[in-house]
Amino acid sequence: MVQVMKSIFILLSLGMILLLSGCIQPESGPQVKEALASEEWKPNGVVGPNEYARSVVLHGAKTQGYSGGDLEISWKNDDQYLYMALNGSTNGWISVGFEPSEWMKDADIIIGSIEEEKPVVLDEYSTGNYGPHEKDVDLGGTDDILEFGGKEENGFTTVEFKRKLNTGDRFDKIFEPGQEISMIWAMAASENSQTKHNMAKGEAILTLQASGTGFPTSAALTAKESEGILFIEEEEKAARDLYNSLFAADQMTIFKDTAQSEQNHMDSVRPLIERYGLGLSEKNPGRFNNQSLQKIYDQLKQKGIKSPNEALSSAASFEELSIIDLQRELEGTNNEDIRTVYQGLLAGSRKHLRSFAKELKAQGEDYSPQLMNQDEFNKIMG
Numbered sequence: 001m002v003q004v005m006k007s008i009f010i011l012l013s014l015g016m017i018l019l020l021s022g023c024i025q026p027e028s029g030p031q032v033k034e035a036l037a038s039e040e041w042k043p044n045g046v047v048g049p050n051e052y053a054r055s056v057v058l059h060g061a062k063t064q065g066y067s068g069g070d071l072e073i074s075w076k077n078d079d080q081y082l083y084m085a086l087n088g089s090t091n092g093w094i095s096v097g098f099e100p101s102e103w104m105k106d107a108d109i110i111i112g113s114i115e116e117e118k119p120v121v122l123d124e125y126s127t128g129n130y131g132p133h134e135k136d137v138d139l140g141g142t143d144d145i146l147e148f149g150g151k152e153e154n155g156f157t158t159v160e161f162k163r164k165l166n167t168g169d170r171f172d173k174i175f176e177p178g179q180e181i182s183m184i185w186a187m188a189a190s191e192n193s194q195t196k197h198n199m200a201k202g203e204a205i206l207t208l209q210a211s212g213t214g215f216p217t218s219a220a221l222t223a224k225e226s227e228g229i230l231f232i233e234e235e236e237k238a239a240r241d242l243y244n245s246l247f248a249a250d251q252m253t254i255f256k257d258t259a260q261s262e263q264n265h266m267d268s269v270r271p272l273i274e275r276y277g278l279g280l281s282e283k284n285p286g287r288f289n290n291q292s293l294q295k296i297y298d299q300l301k302q303k304g305i306k307s308p309n310e311a312l313s314s315a316a317s318f319e320e321l322s323i324i325d326l327q328r329e330l331e332g333t334n335n336e337d338i339r340t341v342y343q344g345l346l347a348g349s350r351k352h353l354r355s356f357a358k359e360l361k362a363q364g365e366d367y368s369p370q371l372m373n374q375d376e377f378n379k380i381m382g
């Protein structure tokens with residue numbers, strides 16, 4: 001009995017020791033966050049929520065000689081280029097060094113700062129364990145930062161830059177899609193890149209995006225597909241604006257509800273616009289970039305505001321147009337991303353056409369299709 005009690009006591013004590021020492025707490029390293037990377041890359045010192053595919057916040061503790069600080073690194077790549085943003089809690093320099101052989105030696109260093117409101121991003125190389133780090137050009141290499149920019153705000157410095165995965169310079173490490181890059185990082189309170197790091201320093205691993213999984217761009221679409229996406233988004237806007245005007249004219253709830261549904265349709269096209277970096281040009285209600293849409297909208301609005309029945313018939317013909325345009329766009333693309341969105345919109349437009357034609361019938365009037373043939377119309381109504 002005494003033996004059993006002793007064993008229980010030893011087990012409980014061991015448990016307490018483990019608990020207090022933190023051994024049984026899960027280890028948590030820096031978390032890599034993923035995003036769509038659908039935003040166009042702009043080296044303006046502002047890191048957009050979808051400008052990069054991955055990001056990680058690295059923390060440097062306050063220790064002797066170091067005041068402590070955080071550096072957020074965001075990156076994305078395709079098969080050719082690496083795009084990166086460094087955002088550090090300092091008004092001084094921030095830096096990353098790719099693949100050192102030991103300490104700082106042989107690290108392919110990129111060091112950035114904002115000097116008198118001007119971004120400076122240098123392509124350097126550390127020749128020794130504790131530096132010096134020198135410009136690639138001074139070592140006989142080349143400056144391979146293709147584009148860069150940056151900003152200093154509220155005690156944070158952000159720099160963004162682009163370089164080739166393989167620059168061809170012997171002072172730059174060669175990267176491949178999907179590669180795990182070992183790197184060091186450091187920050188200083190001073191902008192002078194020759195001043196030693198006195199805020200934070202550390203090591204990290206960055207994993208590049210695998211080949212073919214790079215961020216989508218408009219280059220992945222045909223010109224017809226790109227134009228089609230922007231046209232369809234604007235056509236859904238024309239429907240929304242038309243139904244809002246008709247609701248304002250005769251207060252029929254069918255127009256208020258359908259306008260809301262058209263807003264949802266517009267919202268379902270927008271991820272395509274973002275994903276492929278197509279650049280949406282917003283227009284005020286009732287105004288359109290496409291002049292044929294402008295004309296149709298103006299005509300149907302003018303006709304629709306005359307009476308509730310004219311309004312229903314105008315709305316039904318707009319849905320016919322929408323169906324025909326969506327069918328044409330669907331025929332012109334094999335891109336599943338786009339097809340999924342268009343098929344959803346097509347189902348929505350058929351539903352709207354049925355609702356408007358039925359409402360007109362309830363008012364004692366039969367709707368005759370204006371654009372599609374009677375058979376197709378009957379099929380939709382059926």
Ligand code: HEM
Pocket residue numbers: 095096097102103104107109111129130131133184185186193194195196197201202203
């Ligand atoms: C500006 C000139 C620089 C000087 C004089 C310098 C000097 C040193 C020295 C003396 C050490 C040894 C440890 C210590 O004292 O804390 C060290 C370590 C380190 N330095 Fe630098 N450094 C410079 C720039 C950089 C830059 C630009 C980076 C950016 C990547 C960097 C990253 C590191 C890291 C990560 C360590 C720790 C390495 C390890 O623990 O293996 N240094 N540096």
